Structures are given as structure tokens and as C-alpha cells.
Amino acid sequence: MSISIKSPKDFWCGLLLIAIAAIFVLGMIDLPIGSAFRMGPGYFPLLLTILLALLGLAILSNGLRVEGPEVGAIPLRALLLIAIPIVFFGATLRGLGLVTSLALTVLATTFAAREWKPVTAFLTTLALLVGCIAIFVFGLGLPLSLFGPWVGGF
Amino acid sequence: METLAHLAVGFEHALTLQNLGFCFIGVLVGTMVGVLPGLGPVPTIAMLLPVTFGVPPTSALIMLAGIYYGAQYGGSTTAILLNLPGEASSVVTAIDGHQLARQGKAGLALFTAAIGSFFAGTMATFLIAAFAPALAEFALRFGPAEYFSLMVLGLAASVALAHGSVLKAIAMVVLGLLLGTVGQDIYTGTPRFNFGLEQLVDGFNFVAIAMGVFGIGEVVRNLENERTRSAVASRVRDLIPSRDEVKAIVAPILRGTALGSMLGILPGGGAILGSFAAYSVERRIAKDPQRFGKGAIEGVAAPESANNAGAQTSFIPMLTLGIPSNAVMALMVGALLINGIVPGPNLMTERPELFWGVIASMWIGNLMLVILNLPLISIWVKFMAIPYRVLYPGVVAVCCIGVFSLGSSSFDVYVMAAFGVLGYVLVKLDCEPAPFLLGFVIGRLLEEHLRRAMLLSRGDPSVFVDIYDHPISAVLIVVSAAALILVCWPAIGKRREEAFRE
Numbered sequence: 001m002s003i004s005i006k007s008p009k010d011f012w013c014g015l016l017l018i019a020i021a022a023i024f025v026l027g028m029i030d031l032p033i034g035s036a037f038r039m040g041p042g043y044f045p046l047l048l049t050i051l052l053a054l055l056g057l058a059i060l061s062n063g064l065r066v067e068g069p070e071v072g073a074i075p076l077r078a079l080l081l082i083a084i085p086i087v088f089f090g091a092t093l094r095g096l097g098l099v100t101s102l103a104l105t106v107l108a109t110t111f112a113a114r115e116w117k118p119v120t121a122f123l124t125t126l127a128l129l130v131g132c133i134a135i136f137v138f139g140l141g142l143p144l145s146l147f148g149p150w151v152g153g154f
Numbered sequence: 155m156e157t158l159a160h161l162a163v164g165f166e167h168a169l170t171l172q173n174l175g176f177c178f179i180g181v182l183v184g185t186m187v188g189v190l191p192g193l194g195p196v197p198t199i200a201m202l203l204p205v206t207f208g209v210p211p212t213s214a215l216i217m218l219a220g221i222y223y224g225a226q227y228g229g230s231t232t233a234i235l236l237n238l239p240g241e242a243s244s245v246v247t248a249i250d251g252h253q254l255a256r257q258g259k260a261g262l263a264l265f266t267a268a269i270g271s272f273f274a275g276t277m278a279t280f281l282i283a284a285f286a287p288a289l290a291e292f293a294l295r296f297g298p299a300e301y302f303s304l305m306v307l308g309l310a311a312s313v314a315l316a317h318g319s320v321l322k323a324i325a326m327v328v329l330g331l332l333l334g335t336v337g338q339d340i341y342t343g344t345p346r347f348n349f350g351l352e353q354l355v356d357g358f359n360f361v362a363i364a365m366g367v368f369g370i371g372e373v374v375r376n377l378e379n380e381r382t383r384s385a386v387a388s389r390v391r392d393l394i395p396s397r398d399e400v401k402a403i404v405a406p407i408l409r410g411t412a413l414g415s416m417l418g419i420l421p422g423g424g425a426i427l428g429s430f431a432a433y434s435v436e437r438r439i440a441k442d443p444q445r446f447g448k449g450a451i452e453g454v455a456a457p458e459s460a461n462n463a464g465a466q467t468s469f470i471p472m473l474t475l476g477i478p479s480n481a482v483m484a485l486m487v488g489a490l491l492i493n494g495i496v497p498g499p500n501l502m503t504e505r506p507e508l509f510w511g512v513i514a515s516m517w518i519g520n521l522m523l524v525i526l527n528l529p530l531i532s533i534w535v536k537f538m539a540i541p542y543r544v545l546y547p548g549v550v551a552v553c554c555i556g557v558f559s560l561g562s563s564s565f566d567v568y569v570m571a572a573f574g575v576l577g578y579v580l581v582k583l584d585c586e587p588a589p590f591l592l593g594f595v596i597g598r599l600l601e602e603h604l605r606r607a608m609l610l611s612r613g614d615p616s617v618f619v620d621i622y623d624h625p626i627s628a629v630l631i632v633v634s635a636a637a638l639i640l641v642c643w644p645a646i647g648k649r650r651e652e653a654f655r656e
Contacts, residue, residue, distance in 0.1 A: 017329070027349060031346060032344075059322060059325065082377075086571040087568055090566075102554070120544065140205065
């Protein structure tokens with residue numbers, strides 16, 4: 001009897017959960033566990049980590065025994081063109097200031113849609129830029145500088 | 155009489171100019187996101203959490219609550235006119251509501267939905283005012299063991315009501331609880347799981363996780379299923395129903411309100427469960443069930459009343475016990491915690507203006523919604539034509555600015571991006587994010603009560619099921635176990651699947 005993945009969704013889900021449990025095991029090495037009477041900082045997380053690993057194993061073994069649906073294609077383009085601009089925003093907001101950073105971020109996310117239309121993309125960016133500055137900077141008074149030191153502001 | 159006195163306090167605070175304004179913004183935004191397909195109340199409330207930082211907690215909660223029940227109204231509009239439920243709880247409304255619209259009776263269906271919702275909202279407001287104090291008083295006697303068991307029940311209910319695999323739903327709860335333990339230990343101050351990152355000393359930022367999973371994750375999910383929608387311009391006339399039509403909708407509205415209110419209070423309840431239950435009850439007791447699916451007005455009246463009643467009564471366990479019953483309530487608890495308020499039985503006595511103000515505002519908000527929705531329906535119809543292509547960059551922008559502004563922290567922005575990806579992946583693997591968020595929100599409280607209860611019992615775990623000393627806790631644990639066993643039972647599990655598919 002050979003082992004094969006029968007339900008990919010369950011298989012990968014189980015694997016992901018076990019991997020997360022493993023990360024928490026690494027983080028737990030120095031934590032005092034204590035006893036059930038006087039629980040240390042590690043007691044509750046340890047219980048949960050064991051539980052998560054067991055659940056992960058159960059789901060993984062389901063994936064090897066029971067037929068199930070394919071995971072399906074991951075829309076890598078949409079996923080990356082949403083996540084990377086957000087990281088870019090976090091990294092550049094202080095340096096570039098809100099105007100430049102937000103404009104580039106929003107413009108980049110417009111490419112995530114299946115069809116990219118330049119007019120729509122630029123108009124959306126412009127409208128959002130104006131709207132966000134009006135609401136967040138002037139309306140709510142958030143302390144965000146419009147132009148950061150990288151583009152000559154302060 | 156006491157109830158009226160409480161409500162008077164509430165109206166006094168809800169009727170201030172500032173709170174009326176926030177209530178209006180809430181129901182306006184709620185209607186808008188209810189109408190816009192692809193943007194629901196959960197991501198919207200997640201996006202607006204940072205805004206609540208700068209305003210008084212009462213106003214913040216009034217606005218967030220308005221978004222939740224406002225979205226129920228807006229969702230029914232798209233369901234009826236376009237057969238596109240803007241909101242999960244109006245899925246059943248679309249079945250008969252859209253048929254009515256195609257028969258030229260869109261006005262009747264919209265009027266029924268609005269009046270049903272308004273009546274249900276009014277009744278639910280009084281129900282909360284009448285029952286919440288009793289429940290809070292009861293809960294004041296709770297010790298750590300009872301609290302622990304109550305939270306376990308809340309989590310068990312969220313598992314029982316999640317779609318798909320029970321194992322995965324439990325795993326999501328556990329994952330949420332585990333991520334909630336990141337940060338300093340409450341008792342000893344020992345840093346936990348920060349992997350050398352000083353930004354994680356206080357744990358993950360709740361708003362960053364909520365926005366990531368529900369805001370960003372949802373955007374990717376919608377882009378995956380992107381499709382072009384054609385805007386249907388339908389004119390709405392004859393809003394005022396005839397006498398016979400009024401007769402036909404009275405009883406379903408009453409039944410829907412009763413059913414929705416009850417199911418809303420249950421842990422794990424909320425708007426969705428009530429609307430599904432109310433629709434199947436109407437179909438079962440109808441003299442001629444054949445009419446359902448072909449434009450039966452009862453099929454609009456009952457579920458629309460039920461979802462609004464449920465949306466409101468689901469505040470009862472959150473405000474009185476501090477236990478969120480669904481993802482929206484988890485976000486509300488988060489909003490309160492951000493403002494340094496711990497929801498629970500003491501909330502009513504410590505912050506009466508907040509508690510009663512929010513409840514009174516619900517009735518005011520429902521009134522505003524009737525006014526907003528019926529005459530302005532043609533404006534909302536135009537909103538439906540906005541393509542998602544234009545919408546989603548705005549969601550990303552608001553999430554980015556909002557999460558950064560919380561603590562001027564770039565790290566929170568990265569956390570949001572990471573949890574956006576994780577949230578998307580989890581849904582792709584058929585894991586629901588709602589139990590995950592619930593677990594994350596109450597993780598710390600659960601641990602605290604567990605440790606306290608175990609200290610008091612000298613390490614004996616039987617304290618939670620001790621019939622003599624802790625009968626309430628024992629009952630709660632038994633009910634939680636029963637709920638989990640029931641959904642694991644293959645026969646019932648199958649029926650549950652069918653119920654969700656319907």
C-alpha cells in the first residue's frame with residue numbers, strides 16, 4: 001500500500017498547522033511550565049501547542065485516507081500585488097511621506113485585478129489620494145507628514 | 155418600569171448631537187457596504203477600528219453597531235433588486251425577494267423588508283433592555299471556573315456553527331488562542347514567543363490581525379472570483395402596500411422577530427442563523443409551500459425581520475458577559491478593549507451611559523435606516539454599479555493608513571500583510587477565519603480564568619464539572635460537549651451541511 005495524498009486541502013492544512021505548532025515549540029524552550037496548581041507562563045501555550053499538533057496530525061491523516069477536492073489554483077498575481085504594496089507602504093511611509101507612498105501603493109494594487117485599464121487605475125489612485133488625505137489628515141487630524149525626508153519634506 | 159428608566163438614560167446619551175452624528179455615519183456606511191457586493195460589515199468594522207481610537211467609546215460603539223445592522227438593510231436591497239445578496243444573511247431574502255421584483259413588485263418587497271427590519275429592531279431593543287440586566291446580575295456571581303466554562307461554550311458554539319470540517323474549526327480556535335498567548339505573561343511578566351522582536355513584547359496587535367484576515371484576505375478572495383456585473387436599472391414604484399398585503403406580512407414579521415431574537419442571543423448566533431431558520435419555518439407552516447421560491451412575500455418578511463432582530467440581540471452576550479458570539483462581536487470586544495474597557499457584567503453599572511446609550515441608539519438607528527432606505531432607494535441602486543476594480547484599492551489604502559496610525563508602527567503594517575496572506579490561505583484550505591478571531595480575542599481572558607480557577611482548586615481540573623460547588627460551570631461544560639458531539643455525529647453532521655447549502 002503506497003501513501004498518496006487523497007485530499008490535498010486536508011493534507012496541506014494539516015501540514016500548515018503542524019508547522020505552526022513547531023514554531024511555537026521552538027519559542028517555548030525557555031518558558032517555565034509550572035504545575036497544574038501553579039501554572040507557569042508556558043503551561044497554557046504548551047497545552048494549546050500539543051492540541052494544535054494533534055489536530056494537525058488528524059487533519060493530515062484525513063488527507064491521506066479520504067478523497068477530497070483539489071486546493072485549486074492560487075491567484076499568485078493578486079496575492080503578491082496586494083501583499084507586497086502593503087509591505088512597501090509600511091517601509092516607505094516615514095521616508096516618502098503619505099502622498100508618494102500611498103500613491104505608489106495604490107497604483108501597484110490596481111495591477112492585481114485581472115484586467116488593467118490605465119484610465120481607471122490612475123483615476124482611482126488620484127481619487128483615493130485626495131479622499132484619504134482629506135479624511136485622515138485634515139478630517140481626523142492624524143499626525144502623518146504629507147512629504148517625507150526622502151522627497152525633500154520633513 | 156426600571157427598564158424604561160434605563161432606556162431613558164440611554165436615550166439621553168444617544169440623542170446628543172455627537173452620538174446622533176456617529177449613529178448616522180454608522181447606518182449610512184452600513185447601508186453602503188451592505189449594498190456593495192464584496193464588502194461586508196466585518197471588513198468594514200475591521201477597517202474602522204482605528205478611527206474608534208480617537209472618539210469616546212460610546213460614540214465608537216454606536217457607530218460600529220450601526221454598521222452591523224445597517225448592513226442588514228443594505229444587503230436586502232441588492233438581494234431583492236439584483237438577486238445579489240450583498241450580505242450573507244440576506245441570501246434567503248434573494249430567493250423570493252428577487253422573484254417579487256421580477257413580477258414588478260420590487261416596491262412591495264423593499265417596503266416589507268424595511269418595515270420588518272424596523273419592527274424587529276424595535277422589539278429587539280426592548281428585549282435587550284428587559285433581559286440584559288437580569289443576565290448581567292446572574293453573571294455577577296460567576297467565579298473564574300464559571301467564566302472559563304462560559305468561554306469554552308462560546309468557542310464550542312462557534313465551532314458548531316462553522317461551515318465544513320469540525321476538526322478544522324476546532325483547529326482554528328486553538329490557533330487563535332495560541333496566537334493570543336504571544337506577548338508578556340499576565341502573572342509573571344515573562345516575555346513569550348516574541349522571537350527576539352521587541353515589537354511583539356505586547357503581543358500581536360488585534361486590529362492588524364483583524365484587518366489582515368478579514369480586510370486584506372477578503373480582497374484577494376474577491377479578486378480570485380472577480381466577475382463583471384451588469385447594473386440593472388430597475389425603477390421602484392408602489393412602495394405603499396395594499397391592505398391585503400399588509401395582512402399577509404404581519405404574522406411572518408412577528409414570527410421572524412421572535413425566532414431571530416432567540417437565535418441571536420445564543421452563543422455563535424447572530425443575523426445569519428435567524429434568517430435561515432425563519433425562512434424554513436415559514437415554508438413549513440405555509441398553507442401552500444409551492445409558492446416559495448416563486449415570490450412569496452412571507453419569504454421576505456420573516457427572514458428580514460429575523461436577521462435584524464438577531465443582529466441586535468447578539469449584543470446581549472457581548473455586553474453582559476463579555477463573550478463575543480460571532481466575528482462582528484469579536485471586533486466590538488476588540489474596540490472596547492482598545493479603549494481600555496473590559497466588557498462584562500460590570501459594564502452596565504460602571505458605564506451605564508455606554509451600555510444604555512448603545513442600546514437606545516439601535517432604535518434611533520433603525521428609524522434612520524427606514525428613512526434612508528425607502529425614499530433614497532434609487533441612490534443605493536446606483537452604488538451597486540460600482541465595479542470591484544475601483545473598490546478594492548480603497549480597502550487596501552484605508553487598512554494601511556488605519557493600521558499604521560494605531561501606533562505609528564510599520565511593524566503592524568507588516569503583520570497585517572502577513573495575516574492577509576495567512577487568512578487567504580486558511581480559507582483556501584476550507585478553514586473559517588471567524589473561530590480563529592474569536593479564539594484570538596478571548597485567548598488571554600481564557601488563560602487568566604483557567605489559571606485562577608486552577609489556583610483556587612489547588613490544581614484539580616474537576617472543578618469545572620463539579621455539580622455541587624460549581625453547578626453552572628458543570629452545565630456549561632456539558633452543553634459545550636453536547637454541542638461538539640452533536641456536530642461530530644455523522645447523520646447530524648450531514649444535515650448541518652445540507653442546512654448550510656440551502
